[in-house]
Amino acid sequence: MKKIFQMVLTIFCLFVFGRIYTYADELLSPSSESSSNFSTEIQNTEEEIESLALAxxxxxxxxxxxxxxxxxxxxxxxxxxxxxxxxxxxxxxxxxxxxxxxxxxxxxxxxxxxxxxxxxxxxxxxxxxxxxxxxxxxxxxxxxxxxxxxxxxxxxxxxxxxxxxxxxxxxxxxxxxxxxxxxxxxxxxxxxxxxxxxxxxxxxxxxxxxxxxxxxxxxxxxxxxxxxxxxxxxxxxxxxxxxxxxxxxxxxxxxxxxxxxxxxxxxxxxxxxxxxxxxxxxxxxxxxxxxxxxxxxxxxxxxxxxxxxxxxxxxxxxxxxxxxxxxxxxxxxxxxxxxxxxxxxxxxxxxxxxxxxxxxxxxxxxxxxxxxxxxxxxxxxxxxxxxxxxxxxxxxxxxxxxxxxxxxxRASRIAGLDAESKVAKDLSIIEAQVKQDTMNQLNSRKTSYKLATQKLYSGNDITQDTSQNSIDKATSANGMIDSPVLLQSFKSTIK
CATH class of the missing domain: 2.160.20 (Pectate Lyase C-like)
Incomplete structure (x- = not known):
């Protein structure tokens, strides 16, 4: 009886280890279908890990x-x-x-x-x-x-x-x-x-x-x-x-x-x-x-x-x-x-x-x-x-x-100008608005006026530097009117 049990146990062990060996051989064999599936599973796992690292x-x-x-x-x-x-x-x-x-x-x-x-x-x-x-x-x-x-x-x-x-x-x-x-x-x-x-x-x-x-x-x-x-x-x-x-x-x-x-x-x-x-x-x-x-x-x-x-x-x-x-x-x-x-x-x-x-x-x-x-x-x-x-x-x-x-x-040109004067005792104001002009970017600037009782520059050409300096530095002693409103600026809109 003991010998019969030993024989059965030996056959069972050989069967189990044989199956394990066969499965391991299939895993290691490059030509087996199991090997292909196993490699695919590893590759998929690597890609899943990589996708987790790269959002x-x-x-x-x-x-x-x-x-x-x-x-x-x-x-x-x-x-x-x-x-x-x-x-x-x-x-x-x-x-x-x-x-x-x-x-x-x-x-x-x-x-x-x-x-x-x-x-x-x-x-x-x-x-x-x-x-x-x-x-x-x-x-x-x-x-x-x-x-x-x-x-x-x-x-x-x-x-x-x-x-x-x-x-x-x-x-x-x-x-x-x-x-x-x-x-x-x-x-x-x-x-x-x-x-x-x-x-x-x-x-x-x-x-x-x-x-x-x-x-x-x-x-x-x-x-x-x-x-x-x-x-x-x-x-x-x-x-x-x-x-x-x-x-x-x-x-x-x-x-x-x-x-x-x-x-x-x-x-x-x-x-x-x-x-x-x-x-x-x-x-x-x-x-x-x-x-x-x-x-x-x-x-x-x-x-x-x-x-x-x-x-x-x-x-x-x-x-x-x-x-x-x-x-x-x-x-x-x-x-x-x-x-x-x-x-x-x-x-x-x-x-x-x-x-x-x-x-x-x-x-x-x-x-x-x-x-x-x-x-x-x-x-x-x-x-x-x-x-x-x-x-x-x-x-x-x-x-x-x-x-x-x-x-x-392009030459500068004023196409539309509105002006209104306001004159009263101790008041002399001209308000002007350029409605349309074609000034180029070099000439686009604010224009202002000064009101005076006498000429503020010497000579005949107002564009000369000496004339402009004389106007800029003029005071009441030169005829500038001491009024709260001396400067009225063009409101220029370039079309």
């Missing part, structure tokens, strides 16, 4: 929430549904190093900094933060700050290093304040690359190592309607603000682009470059002698392959070209003017001829009823060159007596 689902309404470089790299690798974009939002500042990997953007992507910083902690400026080599992508960076007192530097390749790609890169509400490695935008000069600015953007590049242009390699640059962008560039290594073949810069309706630079040239290697300023848009550029880039030249274009520069100004648009360095030189600009507010060339030094190196050609494109004179300033005062441009007009240094400032502007 959001990458959609516009629920972007991935990232707080460090690892999170950001993970989010960038996430897939998207065809035709959609990947949405990522920072929830804290991020500090990058140049050798951080997995920073490639290969799909339509929107990166929202939500007011946080992307900072660069490296002594090498040759490593990119983000890069793309994909075609036909729409990539947006917005609400991001770059550079602070702890991490003042950046990569020479800017926000996004583009390699053999065709992209539409949109930036919106960017604050860039970088010392070394300070070039914000670098493209690979593909004719299809487009850079678009939206919202409020401020770019300051000022340092003595690995500087560069403001924008390189984007042939079309758009400043969207109502956007405001300021650029300050005093950096080493490159000679221009923009560098690309056949550059086209478009300033939208009511948009502003203000550039202050120590560079020698506005546009380098531009071919047939264009700057287009749409209705009520404003483009201004001021050249100064820098602390890091030290050159006395000021050129609108310095093309290595020939070509020209054309400036197009639409209705009520403004163009301002100033230099604190030498007068403008280089290729002669062609300026197409379609009812602009004004276009100004000006030197900060009254003893310098602003046009000694160029002869702008103004071409009037509109047929409105206003006069568009060309006036200029010399050290002795203001003068007329042309009372009204019809067709086209070249302006040379000799035309304007080597003046330091020249302007093409």
């Amino acid at each position: 959001g689902n990458g959609t516009e309404s629920n972007p991935y929430q990232v707080s460090n470089v690892s999170d950001l790299q993970t989010a960038l690798a996430k897939p998207i549904t065809s035709g959609n974009a990947l949405y990522i939002q920072l929830v804290s500042d991020i500090v990058y190093r140049g050798n951080d990997k997995n920073k490639n953007i290969n799909k339509n992507t929107v990166l929202d900094g939500a007011g946080h910083y992307i900072l660069y902690n490296d002594t090498s400026y040759d490593q990119s933060l983000f890069e793309t080599s994909a075609d036909n992508l729409n990539i947006t960076f917005k609400n991001i700050k770059y550079g602070n007192t702890t991490y003042p530097n950046n990569s020479y390749w800017g926000m996004l290093f583009t390699i053999n790609s065709r992209i539409n890169f949109v930036v919106e509400n960017i604050d860039w304040n970088i010392k070394n490695g300070s070039q914000p935008f670098w493209g690979d000069s593909n004719p299809s690359n487009t850079l678009t600015f939206k919202g409020r953007n401020n770019f300051k590049s000022a340092g003595d190592k690995k500087g560069g242009e403001f924008v390189e390699g984007f042939s079309t640059i758009n400043f969207s309607d109502d956007s405001k962008t300021t650029v300050y560039n005093d950096s080493t290594d490159s000679d221009a603000v923009f560098w690309c073949s056949k550059q086209q810069i478009n300033i939208g309706k009511n948009a502003t682009l203000d550039i202050t630079t120590s560079k020698e040239t506005l546009i380098q290697d531009g071919g047939d470059a264009q700057i287009n300023v749409q209705e009520k848009g404003r483009f201004s550029c001021k050249f100064f002698y820098g602390s890091y880039y030290k050159d006395s030249g000021a050129k609108l274009i310095n093309s290595l392959i020939g070509g020209s520069i054309t400036l197009n100004f639409s209705k009520d648009a403004v163009g301002i070209f100033r230099t604190e360095k030498d007068s403008f030189s280089g290729k002669n600009p062609t300026i197409n003017a379609t009812s602009p507010d004004y276009i100004l060339f000006e030197s900060s030094a009254t003893n310098k001829s602003i046009l000694s190196g160029i002869t702008p050609k103004f071409i009037r494109k509109d047929s409105d009823s206003y006069n568009y004179p060309i006036d200029y300033l010399t050290a002795s005062g203001q003068n007329h060159f042309v009372s009204n441009v019809v067709g086209s007009q070249n302006v040379s240094a000799s035309n304007i007596q080597k003046g330091y400032s020249v302007i093409y502007a």
Whole structure:
């Protein structure tokens, strides 16, 4: 009996351990169905853990929430549904190093900094933060700050290093304040690359190592309607603000682009470059002698392959070209003017001829009823060159007596004026209201009157400085009436 029980127990043990061995073998066998199921379960578990660590689902309404470089790299690798974009939002500042990997953007992507910083902690400026080599992508960076007192530097390749790609890169509400490695935008000069600015953007590049242009390699640059962008560039290594073949810069309706630079040239290697300023848009550029880039030249274009520069100004648009360095030189600009507010060339030094190196050609494109004179300033005062441009007009240094400032502007005109006098004992008041005028922005100002019993200036010309000083300093001893109401101002409404 005992032997029979031992035999039964042995058979049972062999059966159980045999089943366990078989199950273990199935688990370990790469060709078994059980192994496939087991691997899938492990993979699903890993993805569940990862999704718990990375909040959001990458959609516009629920972007991935990232707080460090690892999170950001993970989010960038996430897939998207065809035709959609990947949405990522920072929830804290991020500090990058140049050798951080997995920073490639290969799909339509929107990166929202939500007011946080992307900072660069490296002594090498040759490593990119983000890069793309994909075609036909729409990539947006917005609400991001770059550079602070702890991490003042950046990569020479800017926000996004583009390699053999065709992209539409949109930036919106960017604050860039970088010392070394300070070039914000670098493209690979593909004719299809487009850079678009939206919202409020401020770019300051000022340092003595690995500087560069403001924008390189984007042939079309758009400043969207109502956007405001300021650029300050005093950096080493490159000679221009923009560098690309056949550059086209478009300033939208009511948009502003203000550039202050120590560079020698506005546009380098531009071919047939264009700057287009749409209705009520404003483009201004001021050249100064820098602390890091030290050159006395000021050129609108310095093309290595020939070509020209054309400036197009639409209705009520403004163009301002100033230099604190030498007068403008280089290729002669062609300026197409379609009812602009004004276009100004000006030197900060009254003893310098602003046009000694160029002869702008103004071409009037509109047929409105206003006069568009060309006036200029010399050290002795203001003068007329042309009372009204019809067709086209070249302006040379000799035309304007080597003046330091020249302007093409819509002539001011008052179209409606109401006035009412109030006279009584010890009372003499004129109240006037301009109902409609066409004063340009340079002439828009408050006008006031002084009431006196005698002439307040000597000489015959009230516009002379001595006459104006005499009027400003007049007191009751000079005939000024000591009354509670001496000044009545125009209430001007510009239509």
